[in-house]
Structures are given as structure tokens and as C-alpha cells.
Amino acid sequence: EADIYQTPRYLVIGTGxxxxxxxxxxxxxxxxxxxxxxxxxxxHLIHYSYGVNSTEKGDLSSESTVSRIRTEHxxxxxxxxxxxxxxxxxxASSTCSIRGPLHFGNGTRLTxx
Amino acid sequence: xxxxxxxLFLSVREGDSSVINCTYTDxxxxxxxxxxxxxxxxxxLLTYIFSNMDMKQDQRLTVLLNKKDKHLSLRIAxxxxxxxxxxxxxxxxxxxxxxxxxxxxxxxx
Numbered sequence: 001e002a003d004i005y006q007t008p009r010y011l012v013i014g015t016g017x018x019x020x021x022x023x024x025x026x027x028x029x030x031x032x033x034x035x036x037x038x039x040x041x042x043x044h045l046i047h048y049s050y051g052v053n054s055t056e057k058g059d060l061s062s063e064s065t066v067s068r069i070r071t072e073h074x075x076x077x078x079x080x081x082x083x084x085x086x087x088x089x090x091x092a093s094s095t096c097s098i099r100g101p102l103h104f105g106n107g108t109r110l111t112x113x
Numbered sequence: 114x115x116x117x118x119x120x121l122f123l124s125v126r127e128g129d130s131s132v133i134n135c136t137y138t139d140x141x142x143x144x145x146x147x148x149x150x151x152x153x154x155x156x157x158l159l160t161y162i163f164s165n166m167d168m169k170q171d172q173r174l175t176v177l178l179n180k181k182d183k184h185l186s187l188r189i190a191x192x193x194x195x196x197x198x199x200x201x202x203x204x205x206x207x208x209x210x211x212x213x214x215x216x217x218x219x220x221x222x
Binding site: 058102105107109 | 144154157158161212214
């Protein structure tokens with residue numbers, strides 16, 4: 001019943017490659033977020049967006065970039081993947097009318113070799 | 114800065130009640146949330162409580178809020194093996210949710 005979709009589900013890639021993690025939501029939510037989470041650990045906010053053409057960096061320093069050209073789409077790009085980027089990346093969205101709740105995708109598990 | 118704290122593990126017997134506790138520091142938090150994460154999946158919203166409420170019950174889930182002590186708890190009645198997961202507490206901050214580190218709920222047969 002997920003209304004927020006992340007692809008790919010799993011990705012194994014070599015060091016130095018450029019990758020884009022996709023996130024799309026069909027709920028018309030204005031706010032979207034990217035979190036980084038090591039398995040079973042706490043979430044770290046790396047990017048967020050209040051709406052089209054709005055992007056902000058989160059608390060965790062990240063070498064990734066994001067774009068928000070359309071409301072429903074919030075891709076995350078790593079220009080040059082490194083082993084330290086190995087983690088799970090979770091995309092989420094919410095309405096602007098209340099402070100949360102967040103709706104999460106199932107995540108992308110990234111391994112950089 | 115704002116912080117949310119939870120114990121990392123809770124072990125209970127199947128059929129018993131589980132109580133997961135959380136403390137937060139931001140007294141201006143309006144909404145407090147409980148999310149569940151099963152292995153390899155994203156987070157699923159379980160329930161939330163508005164700060165002017167003391168208690169909220171939804172089937173097997175009961176949320177208690179002590180705003181004075183900034184303490185939140187989640188009680189799961191008749192704990193089942195399917196409840197095995199990591200439970201995250203979150204409080205709304207200025208521009209984002211402030212997350213706890215998660216409590217892993219372990220069910221013993």
C-alpha cells in the first residue's frame with residue numbers, strides 16, 4: 001500500500017561511480033526528506049525540501065545532492081560513490097499542514113565496493 | 114540541542130505487555146510519534162499523540178504522555194512474534210522530527 005516509492009531497492013556499485021537514488025510519491029505532499037540509516041540504527045537527515053525548487057541540507061554532512069523539479073519526485077545523487085556511502089537511504093514525505101507525520105518508502109540499501 | 118532518548122533493547126515473553134519508554138527535551142513539541150521498522154524495511158507510522166492529550170489508545174497500542182516530565186511510552190498489549198521490530202520515538206522540532214535511536218523489541222517464546 002506504499003504511496004512513496006524508492007528505486008532501486010538494492011544497489012551494489014564500485015567506487016567512483018555516479019548514482020541516483022529515485023524517490024516518488026503520489027500523495028501530493030509538499031515536504032520530502034532523505035534520511036541515511038545504518039541498519040537498525042538512528043536516522044540522520046541529509047536533505048529536505050519544502051516544495052518545488054526548494055532544497056535544504058540536513059544535520060548530517062553529506063556529499064550527495066538533491067533536486068525538486070516536480071512535487072512528486074525527489075532524487076538523490078552521489079557524483080562519486082565511496083565505501084563510506086554504504087548505508088540505507090530512506091525517503092519520506094509529509095504534508096505542510098501539520099508537523100508530521102512522515103510517510104516512508106521502503107528504502108534503498110546501497111553498498112559501495 | 115533537542116534530543117530524544119530511548120533504551121536500545123527490550124525483551125518480553127510472547128503474550129505479555131511490552132512498554133517502550135522515551136524521553137524528549139523540547140517542551141514546545143506539539144506532536145509525538147511512534148514508528149515501527151521491521152528488518153530491511155522503511156518506517157511505518159504506528160500512532161501519534163498531540164501534546165494536550167495524556168493518553169491515546171488504538172486496539173493493542175496505548176500511548177501515555179507525561180508532558181511535565183517529557184516522558185512518552187508505548188504499551189503493546191498481548192505481544193506477538195509479529196511485533197518484533199525496532200520502535201522509534203520522534204518529537205516534532207523546528208523544521209524536522211527529532212528521532213530517538215530506536216528500541217529493539219525482542220520476543221521470547
